[in-house]
Amino acid sequence: MSPSIQPGVDLLLALLSDLHANLEALDACLKHARDSGATRYAFLGDLVDYGADPAAVLEIVRRYVAEGAIAVQGNHDAWVSKSAGAVSGAVQASIRWTRDALSAEGKAWLASLPLCAREEAVCFVHASAAMPERWEYVEDPEAARRSADAARVPWTFSGHVHKQVLFFEAARGKMSSYDPLPGRAVIVRRNRRWVAIVGSVGQPRERNPAAAYALFDLERELLTFQRVPYDHLTAARKIRAAGLPDLLLWSSW
Amino acid sequence: MSAPSQTVERLMPGELIDDFFVWERIHLGAQGIVYRVTGGAADFPMLMKVPRFQTGDAAEILIHYETEAMILPVLSGPHVPRFVAAGDIRRMAYLVLERIEGESLESQLVRCPMPASEVARIGAAIGDALHSLHRQGAVHCDLKPDNVILRPTGETVLIDFGLAWHARFPDLLAEEERFEAGSAPYISPEQLLGVRGDARSDVYSLGVILYEVATGELPFGVPASRGGLRQRLWMDPDPPAVLGEGVTPALQEIILRCLEPEVERRYQSAAHVAFDLRHPDQVQLTSRAFKKESAGFLTQTQRWWKARLTPIPPPPRMKRALDAAPVVMVALDTTQGDDERQPAIQRVTRQVLSLTNDFRLVCVSVVEAPPLGANHGEGASALHLDQMVRLRNWTVPLGLPAQRLSLHVIVAPDPAASLLEFARRNNVDLIVLGAPRPSQQALAWWRSVASSVTANAHCSVHVVRVPEPREEAAPLRTSGLTR
Numbered sequence: 001m002s003p004s005i006q007p008g009v010d011l012l013l014a015l016l017s018d019l020h021a022n023l024e025a026l027d028a029c030l031k032h033a034r035d036s037g038a039t040r041y042a043f044l045g046d047l048v049d050y051g052a053d054p055a056a057v058l059e060i061v062r063r064y065v066a067e068g069a070i071a072v073q074g075n076h077d078a079w080v081s082k083s084a085g086a087v088s089g090a091v092q093a094s095i096r097w098t099r100d101a102l103s104a105e106g107k108a109w110l111a112s113l114p115l116c117a118r119e120e121a122v123c124f125v126h127a128s129a130a131m132p133e134r135w136e137y138v139e140d141p142e143a144a145r146r147s148a149d150a151a152r153v154p155w156t157f158s159g160h161v162h163k164q165v166l167f168f169e170a171a172r173g174k175m176s177s178y179d180p181l182p183g184r185a186v187i188v189r190r191n192r193r194w195v196a197i198v199g200s201v202g203q204p205r206e207r208n209p210a211a212a213y214a215l216f217d218l219e220r221e222l223l224t225f226q227r228v229p230y231d232h233l234t235a236a237r238k239i240r241a242a243g244l245p246d247l248l249l250w251s252s253w
Numbered sequence: 254m255s256a257p258s259q260t261v262e263r264l265m266p267g268e269l270i271d272d273f274f275v276w277e278r279i280h281l282g283a284q285g286i287v288y289r290v291t292g293g294a295a296d297f298p299m300l301m302k303v304p305r306f307q308t309g310d311a312a313e314i315l316i317h318y319e320t321e322a323m324i325l326p327v328l329s330g331p332h333v334p335r336f337v338a339a340g341d342i343r344r345m346a347y348l349v350l351e352r353i354e355g356e357s358l359e360s361q362l363v364r365c366p367m368p369a370s371e372v373a374r375i376g377a378a379i380g381d382a383l384h385s386l387h388r389q390g391a392v393h394c395d396l397k398p399d400n401v402i403l404r405p406t407g408e409t410v411l412i413d414f415g416l417a418w419h420a421r422f423p424d425l426l427a428e429e430e431r432f433e434a435g436s437a438p439y440i441s442p443e444q445l446l447g448v449r450g451d452a453r454s455d456v457y458s459l460g461v462i463l464y465e466v467a468t469g470e471l472p473f474g475v476p477a478s479r480g481g482l483r484q485r486l487w488m489d490p491d492p493p494a495v496l497g498e499g500v501t502p503a504l505q506e507i508i509l510r511c512l513e514p515e516v517e518r519r520y521q522s523a524a525h526v527a528f529d530l531r532h533p534d535q536v537q538l539t540s541r542a543f544k545k546e547s548a549g550f551l552t553q554t555q556r557w558w559k560a561r562l563t564p565i566p567p568p569p570r571m572k573r574a575l576d577a578a579p580v581v582m583v584a585l586d587t588t589q590g591d592d593e594r595q596p597a598i599q600r601v602t603r604q605v606l607s608l609t610n611d612f613r614l615v616c617v618s619v620v621e622a623p624p625l626g627a628n629h630g631e632g633a634s635a636l637h638l639d640q641m642v643r644l645r646n647w648t649v650p651l652g653l654p655a656q657r658l659s660l661h662v663i664v665a666p667d668p669a670a671s672l673l674e675f676a677r678r679n680n681v682d683l684i685v686l687g688a689p690r691p692s693q694q695a696l697a698w699w700r701s702v703a704s705s706v707t708a709n710a711h712c713s714v715h716v717v718r719v720p721e722p723r724e725e726a727a728p729l730r731t732s733g734l735t736r
Binding site for chain 1: 312315323
C-alpha cells in the first residue's frame, strides 16, 4: 500500500500532470520516477486528449490509483467525459476522437475524478485551488496567491500551464516566482507557502520536447523539477496516423 | 509565514542540542546569538548561530535564517565557512558552521588609512573570495568589513549569507524593500533599486571597502535616510587620492572603476579587480586615475535628474556576467624567434576572444632561469626586457585596447609550475598554449610544459597544434577498413 502523506513518513511523491494521452512520455516519466525512488504518485489532471493513446494511458493511471495514487480531474478529462466547453475546432475534433477511443466505463471513471484533493499539508489541483472548475491559468504571482489562499496548506501542486514554475511566498508575504533548473532540488520549507506548476508530461510547450514532471520529498522538504527525454517522434507519428489534427503536433518536434 | 517560538537567550554551557554541546556565547546581535559548540563528526572548530525571533522583526529574521540555511550548504572552497548542520525549524532553528580563525576586517579598520600595498593585498584577497563565490552561482549582497574574516594566511573568508542570492534557489528576499542600516554605506546603487543577483553589486561593495581602507573615510558617509542612500546613484565621491596620501593613480583607477554607478562601466568580474590590484603596473590609467575633485556641479545635477527619472528596474534574473568576463592566459615561448606556433596561437586567441566582450588577456612568457652560478645581474634583466618586447610584438596584430591586456615575463627554473601557479593566483579561466613541435629537439622542455600544464591546471587548457605540412603527413592507411 502507498505511504500516507504525513510528517515522519519517508515519502517521495512523483507529481505528473497534463499527460495528454502520450504513452511514450508517461512511460519515460514513470520509469524515471521509479529509478529515482518514488514511493507514491499523484496525477494532476488532463490525463487524456490530444495524444494517440488515451485508453492505454488511462489504464496505467487507473492501475496506479488502485494502488493508492492520487488523481484529480483536468479540463480535458471533463470535456471528454462530460460536455466540452466553448473550444476551438481542432480541440473539438480531438475530443470527439478521444471519446470514441475510450470505453463508456473509462469515461465514467474520468467523470468521477475530484477537482481537488488534499492530504495533510498538500493540495493537488489541476488549475487553481480557487474555484478549480473555472480552469484558471496560474501564470503569475497574483494568481498563485489566490490559489494558495484557497488551498490553505503550505504546498499546492498543479498543472494546466504547460511550463514548469515555482511560486513562493517571499519577504513581507508577497508571492514571487522562480524558474526552476531541472534536476536541482529546491528547499521548500513548510513555514511558507509554495505553488508548484509541475509542467506537462505529454505536451511540454517550451520548445524542448523532453517530458516534464516533479518529485517532492516531504520529510526533507525538497522539490525537484525534472525533464525526461523520450521518443517524442514515435508519439508524433502516432498522432498523425490516428488522424488527429496536425495542430496537436506543435509541441512534438 | 510563522516563526518558531524558541527561547535562545538561556542556552547554558554544556547544554546538548541535537549532536552539539553549547559552550560560551561568542556574539550577541540583534538578529541572533552565536555560541561556540563542540560535538558532531566535524574535526574543526565550530560555532552555532541561533536566530532571535523574539527581539526583532521575526519575519525578517526568519527569512535571513532560511536564506543562509539554504545557500551555505551548497557553497564550497576556502573562502566560505564550512556548513555542518541546521536545526529543524519546527523545533529549534540554528546553524552550525565552521568557526574561522582570524580577525574581521572591521576590527582592522582602526589601522586606516593603510598603505597602498596593504590595501591591494587585502582587496585582492577579497576579490579572490568574491570570484570563488560568484563562480558557484552566488552573490553575497551584503559585503562589508564585518562580513570579511582575514585568515592568518592572508586569505579572506566571507561570512553571513542572510541576504545572499543563489541562481539555484528561489530568492526569498525578492520582494524585500528594506535595508539594514549597518550595510547602507556599502550597498550598490542597483540594489537600492531592488535588483538582486548581480555579481557586480559585490564588486561595488568591494570598491567601498577599498576606498575606506585606503582613505579611512566612506565614499558616501553613513547615510541616515533614503535620500542619503540614493546619493550614490548620481554623486561622485571625493577622489580617494585627495583623502589618502598613499593612494597611487593605479589604486584610484581601480577604486573608482569599482564605484561606477552604472554596472556596465564597472569591473565585470571580481577576478579582474584582484588581478589589477596584484599588477598595478599593468593597470591602464584613464582620467579616473588623476581626478583631483569630483565632477562639476552641472554634471552631477544632470545625473541627479537622471536618477530621479530612473524607472522601476526589471525583476531580478540570472546574470551570466561571469561567463562573459573570462581571464584568458596565453603562454608563449618567446625565446624561439621564428616559432611557427606563434601565429597559430594568435589565430586561436582571436577566436576565443571573439566569443566575449569583456575578457582580460594575460600573456605570459616563462624564461628558464640561468643555471646557478651564472651571472644574474645585467644579463638577466636584458633577457627580461628582450622577452617583454617580443611578447608585446606578438600581441600587436590582435589590436587589443591596453586595458584588456597585460604582459608578464617570468624567469623561473620550472616553467610548468610557474605557469600553473600564475594561472591559479590570477583566477585564470582558460590557458592557451602551444603543443610541442616534433621537429624541435631544443624544445624538449616545452613538451613537458604542455602536458604538465594540461594535466595539473585548475581550469580549461587549449593546446594549439600546428598541422604538419601535407607532404610530410603519414600516408592514409586503409588496409584495415572494409569497403
